[in-house]
Amino acid sequence: MPSALHTTKHSVPLHFLVVDDNPTITHLIELQLCKAGYCCTTAANGKEALLQIGRNVFDLVISDISMPGMNGLELLKAIKLKKPLLPVLIITGHATIENAVEALRLGAINFITKPIRFDKVFETINKVLDLNKRKNALYTAGKYLIQEARHFAIPTGELYVSDLATYLTDPLDQIALVDTACLKSVTMAIYETLINAVEHGNLELDSTLKLSGRGGMASFTGMKEKRLHDPAFASRKVTIQSFITANMAQFTITDEGSGFDYAALVNPTTEGFIDKPHGRGIFLIRQIFDEVKFNDSGNSISLVLHKKIS
Amino acid sequence: MNTNMIENSHAVVKIAGNLDGQKSDELMIAVEKQIIPGNVDVLVDFENVDYISSMGIGTLISLYRDIKEKNGYLILYGIRDAVKDIFDRTHLNKRLIICDTEKDALDYLRNKHN
The missing domain is CATH 3.30.565.10 (Histidine kinase-like ATPase, C-terminal domain)
Known part of the structure; x- marks a missing residue:
């Protein structure tokens, strides 16, 4: 688990959007990510998540797959239409190969199962950090x-x-x-x-x-x-x-x-x-x-x- | 788009981000929903709008005309310099009612209705 505060080129902590209709889960994820020094916003469903994405700049979206109304895969599709470069991590309670393949096909950066293993979440965060580092190197050269x-x-x-x-x-x-x-x-x-x-x-x-x-x-x-x-x-x-x-x-x-x-x-x-x-x-x-x-x-x-x- | 009906007399619509094509559609729908008999005054908060596209301008003009026809007022407030500059250049400052703050907008309404 990262102990130091990870920063982007503007020295702002990474900002994550956590989406789940179960407030206990969003709270648990938020708690772990905030402890590691990241900034979190939560949303209770896909519609709320899209509103937040329109208002804020996020580095990663962490979304449950099964939610009433717009589910995680539909949300993922909508995000890829609006912000193709925004990484999305999908979480599911019922791991099926079909779901995993579908999530990755739609452009998810990763796919993990419940109960949530935070080492897997941080693995994905490290992947996002690597991508950001590459972006920063290009920015400097620019x-x-x-x-x-x-x-x-x-x-x-x-x-x-x-x-x-x-x-x-x-x-x-x-x-x-x-x-x-x-x-x-x-x-x-x-x-x-x-x-x-x-x-x-x-x-x-x-x-x-x-x-x-x-x-x-x-x-x-x-x-x-x-x-x-x-x-x-x-x-x-x-x-x-x-x-x-x-x-x-x-x-x-x-x-x-x-x-x-x-x-x-x-x-x-x-x-x-x-x-x-x-x-x-x-x-x-x-x-x-x-x-x-x-x-x-x-x-x-x-x-x-x-x-x-x- | 965040919309609040205040004491059944006027509505306040808050726009977050640039007023581009998609946001303009949202604004049109949000304001049209508020134009009901007995309530045609709409305040639009521009505090978080960095920039406005031609579709955003067109939407404001359409709404201004609709609301005026129904004897109501469309009032914009909290406008940033870049957006104000566009209103000046397109001469829309001569048509639209622009106030500095929400309080000024409410004072304007009170004066007009008294």
């Missing part, structure tokens, strides 16, 4: 980056917009191209661009539906789900090219849709337009990036950001 070029072609069905936006803009923080506050706006601008490529571009959805009341939102979400499971749409790729140097970053994002008429964009601060709920994505992107260009067919956008910290 400070000294001279130039980096990346090129992705991601099928729409496997593109997790929020996590990808963070992943693409993380190097800007490491090389101090922008400060933390500016990084958040850059990440959100990349998020806007990726959402456009996915929803307007490859899935050919009409996002004005989304803001036309609850019925519109439901039909938008229904259509999006349907198309994400239709190979004709889901296999279309979003291509991302990023080129980062110590002084600038350039991102080019291209979809396989029919493009849009960027010349027809209206400045949303024009009187008469302010009350309209749509058409601010590109405007917000233009507020953040120094250069914004489209190709002729309007299915590719190129963004340039110059160094903001002297």
Whole structure:
């Protein structure tokens, strides 16, 4: 059992989320982990766990498999959709090979049986620590980056917009191209661009539906789900090219849709337009990036950001 | 999204994290649930919102229009600088009712209803 306090790069203790409908179990795990110097949050079911994951940054989720409502495997699936990189340890009272195989297939970092053996829990924690160490080593090297070029072609069905936006803009923080506050706006601008490529571009959805009341939102979400499971749409790729140097970053994002008429964009601060709920994505992107260009067919956008910290 | 109905007169919705597409859907559902006859005033706590996307802005405008039509008030408070900057740049500060604190928002409501 580790005696020292384990820390991440920001000297914050590892934060775990413990999920079980039995409060005696969550309390027992919490007690053992807190004794070892870790920080714990508990949740009584899958729904509560997802809410906590939306609010906090966790290093590991430890979840029971059988819970009323959303069970551990369903929770694991939902976590891998929202936060593919968040490790999940599954605990079960009834060990079956099917359950173990299913948990690992869905992306669990490990699988242990009840009664809980804490040496097995700490073994998994050590695995998470090793992963974090590797991340920290990469982070340190990132400070000294001279130039980096990346090129992705991601099928729409496997593109997790929020996590990808963070992943693409993380190097800007490491090389101090922008400060933390500016990084958040850059990440959100990349998020806007990726959402456009996915929803307007490859899935050919009409996002004005989304803001036309609850019925519109439901039909938008229904259509999006349907198309994400239709190979004709889901296999279309979003291509991302990023080129980062110590002084600038350039991102080019291209979809396989029919493009849009960027010349027809209206400045949303024009009187008469302010009350309209749509058409601010590109405007917000233009507020953040120094250069914004489209190709002729309007299915590719190129963004340039110059160094903001002297 | 945490929503509280206060003394059957107004609702307070607290947003945690960035107001992106998914959070906007949650906000729309949370606020629409609160708009019932006799209770159309909604306060939205922005204290934990670091950044707002275009869908977040669109959602606020839709809600503002719905609530205004029903003679109610949508009031935002606790707004951080980055979000305030976006409201200024998009001129939404001219439409939305923005207060510093929850107390200011409640004072605003009291004045309007008296």
